[in-house]
Amino acid sequence: xxxxxTYAAAAIAAVVxxxxxxxxxxxxxxxxxxxxxxxxxAVSWDMLLRSGQISFGIAGxxxxxxxxxxxxxxxxxxxxxxxxxxxxxxxxxxxxxLGFAVLRLRAMYFSITTLALAEIFRIVLHNLHDFSGGPEGxxxxxxxxxxxxxxxxxxxxxxxAITLGTSWYFERSKLHLALTAIRNDETSARASGVDIxxxxxxxxxxxxxxxxxxxxxxxxxxGFTTPETAFDANFTLLPLAxxxxxxxxxxxxPIAGAVLLGIASEWLKLKIPYGHLVVYGIxxxxxxxxxxxxxxxxxxxxxxxxxx
Amino acid sequence: MANxxxxxxxxxxxxxxLGILVWxxxxxxxxxxxxxLYASIAIPMGLILGIVHIVNLAHGEFxxxxxxxxxxxxxxxGMDPYLALLPVAAVTAAFGFLVxxxxxxxxxxxxxLNQLIxxxxxxxxxxxxxxxxxTSQTRKLSFEYVSASVxxxxxxxxxxxFVFVAIAVAMVVGLRLxxxxxxxxxAALAVGQNPRGAAIVGIDVDRAYALTFALxxxxxxxxxxxxxxxxxxFPAVGSPFTMKSFCLIAMAGIGNIPGIxxxxxxxxxxxxxxxxxxxxxxxxxIVFFVLIISVILxxxxxxxxx
Amino acid sequence: xxxxxxEHLTKRFLGLVAVNDVSFSLDAGEILGIIGPNGAGKxxxxxxxxxxxxxxxxxVLFKGRDVSxxxxxxxxxxxxxxxxQLIHPLENLTVLENVMIGAVxxxxxxxxxxxxxxxxxxxxxxxxDLGRDTASLSILEIKKxxxxxxxxxxxxxxxxxxxxxxxxxxxxxxxxxxxxxxxxERGLAVGVVEHVMGVIRELTERVIVLESGELIAxxxxxxxxxxxxxxxxxxxxxx
Numbered sequence: 001x002x003x004x005x006t007y008a009a010a011a012i013a014a015v016v017x018x019x020x021x022x023x024x025x026x027x028x029x030x031x032x033x034x035x036x037x038x039x040x041x042a043v044s045w046d047m048l049l050r051s052g053q054i055s056f057g058i059a060g061x062x063x064x065x066x067x068x069x070x071x072x073x074x075x076x077x078x079x080x081x082x083x084x085x086x087x088x089x090x091x092x093x094x095x096x097x098l099g100f101a102v103l104r105l106r107a108m109y110f111s112i113t114t115l116a117l118a119e120i121f122r123i124v125l126h127n128l129h130d131f132s133g134g135p136e137g138x139x140x141x142x143x144x145x146x147x148x149x150x151x152x153x154x155x156x157x158x159x160x161a162i163t164l165g166t167s168w169y170f171e172r173s174k175l176h177l178a179l180t181a182i183r184n185d186e187t188s189a190r191a192s193g194v195d196i197x198x199x200x201x202x203x204x205x206x207x208x209x210x211x212x213x214x215x216x217x218x219x220x221x222x223g224f225t226t227p228e229t230a231f232d233a234n235f236t237l238l239p240l241a242x243x244x245x246x247x248x249x250x251x252x253x254p255i256a257g258a259v260l261l262g263i264a265s266e267w268l269k270l271k272i273p274y275g276h277l278v279v280y281g282i283x284x285x286x287x288x289x290x291x292x293x294x295x296x297x298x299x300x301x302x303x304x305x306x307x308x
Numbered sequence: 309m310a311n312x313x314x315x316x317x318x319x320x321x322x323x324x325x326l327g328i329l330v331w332x333x334x335x336x337x338x339x340x341x342x343x344x345l346y347a348s349i350a351i352p353m354g355l356i357l358g359i360v361h362i363v364n365l366a367h368g369e370f371x372x373x374x375x376x377x378x379x380x381x382x383x384x385x386g387m388d389p390y391l392a393l394l395p396v397a398a399v400t401a402a403f404g405f406l407v408x409x410x411x412x413x414x415x416x417x418x419x420x421l422n423q424l425i426x427x428x429x430x431x432x433x434x435x436x437x438x439x440x441x442x443t444s445q446t447r448k449l450s451f452e453y454v455s456a457s458v459x460x461x462x463x464x465x466x467x468x469x470f471v472f473v474a475i476a477v478a479m480v481v482g483l484r485l486x487x488x489x490x491x492x493x494x495a496a497l498a499v500g501q502n503p504r505g506a507a508i509v510g511i512d513v514d515r516a517y518a519l520t521f522a523l524x525x526x527x528x529x530x531x532x533x534x535x536x537x538x539x540x541x542f543p544a545v546g547s548p549f550t551m552k553s554f555c556l557i558a559m560a561g562i563g564n565i566p567g568i569x570x571x572x573x574x575x576x577x578x579x580x581x582x583x584x585x586x587x588x589x590x591x592x593x594i595v596f597f598v599l600i601i602s603v604i605l606x607x608x609x610x611x612x613x614x
Numbered sequence: 615x616x617x618x619x620x621e622h623l624t625k626r627f628l629g630l631v632a633v634n635d636v637s638f639s640l641d642a643g644e645i646l647g648i649i650g651p652n653g654a655g656k657x658x659x660x661x662x663x664x665x666x667x668x669x670x671x672x673x674v675l676f677k678g679r680d681v682s683x684x685x686x687x688x689x690x691x692x693x694x695x696x697x698x699q700l701i702h703p704l705e706n707l708t709v710l711e712n713v714m715i716g717a718v719x720x721x722x723x724x725x726x727x728x729x730x731x732x733x734x735x736x737x738x739x740x741x742x743d744l745g746r747d748t749a750s751l752s753i754l755e756i757k758k759x760x761x762x763x764x765x766x767x768x769x770x771x772x773x774x775x776x777x778x779x780x781x782x783x784x785x786x787x788x789x790x791x792x793x794x795x796x797x798x799e800r801g802l803a804v805g806v807v808e809h810v811m812g813v814i815r816e817l818t819e820r821v822i823v824l825e826s827g828e829l830i831a832x833x834x835x836x837x838x839x840x841x842x843x844x845x846x847x848x849x850x851x852x853x
Contacts, residue, residue, distance in 0.1 A: 054421055056428070101605055107420050108363045109604055112554050116597050119551070123594045174718050174725060180706050181715050187666055188698055193690035193720030193767060237432055244425065249706065275440030277432065284429025288422050289414050 017157055021150035029149045033156045033221065035262030037214050040163040042239035042246075042254035044210040047167050048203050050176075050249050052183035053103075054111045058211055058239055060118025063230035065091045065212030066219035067125050070138045073220075075131070080144045084216045091212020096205045103200045115236075122231040137226030144220040152221045159217045163210045167251040170203075179203060234277070238265070241280040244287045247294025256295055317570045328577065335580045337465050343569075343576030344472030349531055350553035350568050351479045352524035358563040359500035359520045362412060362423050366430035367553055368546030370525055373434050374400045374532025375541045379447050382536075389449065389533045396533045397526040404525020408518050416517075431550065438543035448540040468538065475534065479527060480566055486523075496520050500563070555600035575599070615678045617642045617803040618663065618694070618771045623672035625655075625662055625827075632658040634827040635672070640771065645797055645804045647814040647821035647835065651848055655827040656807045657699055660773045663805075664696045665689040676771070690720045695769035697760040699776045699807075709751070709759055710736070710744035716766030728766075735762045739792065754785045758792075765796070772797075773805040778813050786810070790817050811839070823847070 021029060041058050048055055069087035072078040078086065102113055125132040132138065145151035170176060178199040181189035186196055219225045238261065239254070246257025261283070268276035291298055328336045353367040364370075374396055381392045411430065415423045454468045486493040498506040499516040507513050539545070556575065560567030575596060582592040616639040625633040633655045640646050648656050661667040663674055665686035674682045681689055695716070707715075710732055717728035736744055739758045751759065757777050764772055774793065778786050790813060797804045808814050814821060815835050823831040823838055825847040831838045838844055 049421075052421070054424055101601075104605065108424060108554075109558065111424055112363075112551065112558075113601055113604060115551060116555070116601055120594055120597045120601075123591075123597070127590050127594070177707070177711060177715050177718055180711075184706065187686075188763075189715070190666065190686035191664060191690055191696055191698070192716040192763060193687045194715065195685075195687045195719075240425070240428070272440070274443050275436045275438075278436035278440055281429050281431075281433025281436055285411060285426060285433060288418075288426045288429060289411060292418065292422055 014161075018154070021153050026149045029153045031263070031266050033153055034266070035258060036156045036160045037218060038238050038242060038262050039255060039258035040160045040214045041211060041235060042242040042258050043163050043167045043251060044207040044214075045239050046243045046248055046250070046254045047170050047210075048207045049243070050170070050183060051179040051200055051203050053106075053200065053204070055114045055207075056111050056236055056240075057114030057118040059231050059233055059235035060114070060121045061091055061095060061208045061211035062215035062218070062235045063118070063125070063227070063232075064094060064121050065215030066225050066230040067132060067138075067215075068212065069216035070140055070219045070225055071132065073140055074138055080140075080220050084213070084220060087216035088209055088213040091215070092205055092209030095208030095212075096201065099201045099204045103197060103204055118231060118236070122227050125230075126227040132227075135227060137224060137229070139224040140220070143223040147223070155217055155221065159214050162213070164251060164255075166206060166210060171251060175199065175202070237277070237280060238262075241284050241287075243294075245283055245294055247296030247298075250296055253294050253296040260295075314564070314567055314570060317567070317574075321570060321573055325573070325577065328581065332584060333463055334465055335584050336577060338469075338583075339577030339580035340473055340573065341466075341469035341576070342579060343572040343574075344469065344474070344476045345535075346549075346552055346556060346576060347476035347569050347572035348472055348479055349528065349549045350556040350572065351476065351483070351565060352527040352531075353550075353553040354557045354560070354562070354565050354568050355483065355524045355527075356520060357557055358565070359496050360412070360416075360517045361500075362416075363427065363554060364430075364524075365424065365427040365550055366407075366434055367528065368548065368550035369431045369434035370400060370404070370546070371528045371532040371535060371549060372438060372541065372543065372546030373403070374529040375536045375545070376438055376442060376447075377529075378533040378536050379449060379541065382449055388451070389537050393530055393533045397530040400529025400532070401522045401526035403529075405518055405522040407525075408521035412521065413514065413517070431547065435543045435547065442543065444543055446540040446542045449536055451537055454538050471534065475531070476569060476572070480569060483565060492516075492519060552596075555604070559600065559603045616640065616675075617677060619675040619678075620663065621673040621675065623659070623662055623674065624670050625658055625667060626670045631827050633662060633669075633824075636824070636827075636829045637672075638822050638829065638832070640803045640805055642770065642801050642803050643797070644820070645794070645806060645818045647818035648805055648807045648824065649809075649811075649814060649821055650824035653826075654824040654847075656824055657775060658827075659824065660696055660775055660805070660807065663771075664694055664773065687719070690716070690767050690769075691722075693768065693770035694773075695720075695764035695767040695771065696773040697757075697764050697775055697777055699779075707748070708745050709741065709748060709755075712748060712759055713744075713762045713766050716763055717768070720767035732762070732766055735765050738796075739765075753780045754789075757781065757789065761793075761796070765800075769802065771803045771805070773807070775807045776809065777806075778808055778810060786813060793817060811835075 020032065024032070041062065045055060045058055065087050068090045069083045072083040072086055073080055098117065102110065102117070105113055126135055128134070143152075144155070170179070178189075178194050181192065181194050182196055182199060190196060215230065219230070239258075242257035242261045243254040244257065245261060246255065247253030261280070264279070265276065268279060287294060325336060349368070349371060353364060356362060356364050377399060378389050378392050378396050381387060381396070382389055407430065411426060412423075415426050455466065456468050457464055457466045487497045488494065495506070495511045496516045496519060498511055499513050503513050506516070535541070552575075556568050556571045559571035559574075578599065579592045579596055582588040619639040621637050623633055623636045624631065636659060648659065650656055658667065662669050665681070665684055665688070669682055672682070673680055676689070676692055676694060681692065684692075710729065713732035713736055714725070714728040717723045717731045718725065721731075723731060733744065739762050741755060741758045741762060748756070748759070761774070761777060777793075778789055781789060793804065793806070794817065796802065806814070806817060808817075818835060820833065821835050821838050822829055823841075823844050830847060831841045831844050
């Protein structure tokens with residue numbers, strides 16, 4: 001009964017989102033794309049967090065996906081749509097290889113290393129002038145789908161749908177048991193037969209792939225990028241704040257957080273051009289101290305309280 | 309164990325340093341100066357990590373805030389930053405104390421995840437507050453003494469930045485005296501090694517943490533005041549130092565404060581080594597990160613085996 | 615061929631020898647007591663056998679096969695299960711999900727099969743209301759869940775690390791008969807670490823005694839408890 005209601009709600013939301021371009025102009029669609037991108041990043045960040053690993057490297061993988069897609073078009077003459085697929089897979093392959101080293105680290109060592117990796121990617125692409133365009137970045141011959149606003153919107157929506165579907169699968173398959181067991185206590189997880197490294201590698205590779213995919217979609221939708229825009233720290237910061245506010249360790253939490261903060265930030269950007277992000281800092285600090293389980297956790301507590 | 313490692317690292321470094329001294333003295337001179345800067349920012353963070361066992365991801369931002377405070381004071385009064393040094397350090401100490409009381413203390417018992425994200429949030433808050441108050445435009449104070457230089461034969465180099473080396477050494481010596489000679493310092497050290505044991509013998513753990521946080525904040529505040537004498541500042545100026553500081557501490561090993569000097573020399577000199585060639589100049593940053601990642605990885609793998 | 619055997623098993627931590635040259639064997643259907651004063655190396659010994667720690671030297675043989683350096687999750691799959699002394703019930707999972715983990719990852723069952731086998735195990739341990747959060751469990755329930763988690767691996771060897779600690783007399787009696795029944799029904803080889811000697815006397819046919827990592831005595835409890843070395847070890851440990 002409850003599950004049917006959830007499916008119905010998801011179906012209605014999907015239909016509404018899909019037909020939105022028929023009613024909205026270019027600017028609201030643009031805002032919607034930005035919110036959807038951050039939402040996908042927030043959900044993917046949370047998926048790895050369910051294993052207890054905090055990544056500060058979202059921007060790194062996002063930027064990697066952006067550059068991979070742009071360079072495949074520019075240097076290999078690949079079709080933009082095809083480049084999305086290959087850039088996504090390439091980011092995944094790089095993450096998989098890096099995973100063998102990075103996933104031996106835990107806690108703060110893991111977090112800081114992911115942050116450093118993002119920085120390395122940025123510097124490499126910044127310095128490889130001939131290959132990546134250096135600090136000036138790259139300009140594509142054109143925007144994908146001729147830059148038609150509804151098409152770009154649908155492309156971004158597709159990326160989001162893939163991310164949400166993957167997260168949904170994570171929650172309902174044995175990955176959920178494995179990742180939660182690892183987060184709670186690695187030793188007892190091992191004693192129950194969980195191959196910790198394997199599941200961490202799966203989670204790290206999959207979430208990095210999704211982040212790379214969103215980066216690829218972003219660059220093809222704007223037609224240009226630079227090291228500073230592709231690896232912008234906001235691509236790490238905003239998703240993190242969104243997931244925290246909404247509630248971590250679930251799909252629903254980051255979605256709720258992204259809708260709230262995504263729309264709020266568009267509004268704040270207009271009101272306070274410099275430093276509107278201070279709000280994000282305040283939210284992160286307050287949420288961690290006062291409601292570490294986020295809005296979704298708060299709602300769940302309230303419902304549990306009413307039932308009791 | 310740590311002593312032996314320090315000695316071996318010291319010997320290797322000394323040999324490398326000697327070689328470079330003969331071959332290209334400026335690499336060594338500027339390398340040591342950079343090392344002094346890195347070390348004196350990393351040491352307060354190492355103090356917090358060693359005793360409170362918290363990574364303060366807002367560490368560089370504390371320094372940035374202190375730099376802006378110094379800038380404001382000196383701009384308004386025409387004072388030299390060195391005169392503003394003590395008041396600024398007092399203000400940041402109070403600030404660190406407050407941050408500890410209001411935020412960190414509440415997260416001490418929470419999972420490490422919460423602590424990391426909390427201090428990350430503090431970093432964003434400070435950076436963006438600076439953005440809000442001062443915009444992202446760079447600010448600078450200029451002083452003549454900064455460009456003091458020395459000529460030896462054909463060699464000419466700036467000497468002002470040696471002040472950082474002096475500060476770093478003073479910090480190591482001062483901390484050592486504080487932690488081994490004073491009552492508060494001994495208590496803090498005991499808390500750092502075994503909080504539960506320290507509590508049992510009657511040490512106020514919370515007070516030791518608060519004191520450590522305030523002291524480290526004072527040190528980094530002092531660095532903020534000195535930092536602006538030679539560098540322009542902007543809201544994000546502190547964040548690379550947060551990461552670099554953590555990496556230097558990880559290289560030295562948590563709790564090994566003199567080791568931070570050695571790891572800083574290694575980094576400062578190798579960065580300046582790369583900067584000495586036109587072809588590799590812009591790769592200086594990356595070699596730094598690669599070095600650090602390999603050290604962290606090597607350490608964690610070795611740690612697992614032990 | 616013994617179900618589980620160690621040969622000259624040794625573990626050093628930076629100069630400290632936690633387990634020193636221990637050779638023992640354990641057979642199907644047998645309940646063995648592992649006793650010794652605090653810090654004797656009992657838990658380290660179980661860590662070595664279950665693969666949480668790797669030995670410095672010596673061997674662990676499972677049904678004649680050398681598993682000394684096999685990772686813990688592989689040993690769990692082969693049939694070596696254990697409980698933990700300091701219990702960290704997996705907080706964000708329900709009781710049922712906690713027990714399912716072993717079935718899913720050690721026995722490679724699908725979620726549906728795992729659910730069914732976990733329910734069966736919990737029922738046999740009289741562990742009810744499986745949808746509960748683990749935070750609300752009593753000590754007895756937590757201990758039962760630990761055993762259920764281990765049984766979900768489908769083990770042939772089961773090590774229980776102080777599962778009676780913190781239980782009252784009634785609960786202890788209940789647990790003793792439960793462990794006996796499980797061992798018999800499933801034909802398990804069981805190793806029990808326990809501090810309460812009454813439990814060891816009632817539960818086990820044979821004990822091994824560790825002191826400072828060394829095996830100092832072996833035999834039925836009634837004999838071992840009269841061994842002067844054992845008495846000295848305990849008195850020395852208490853002093």
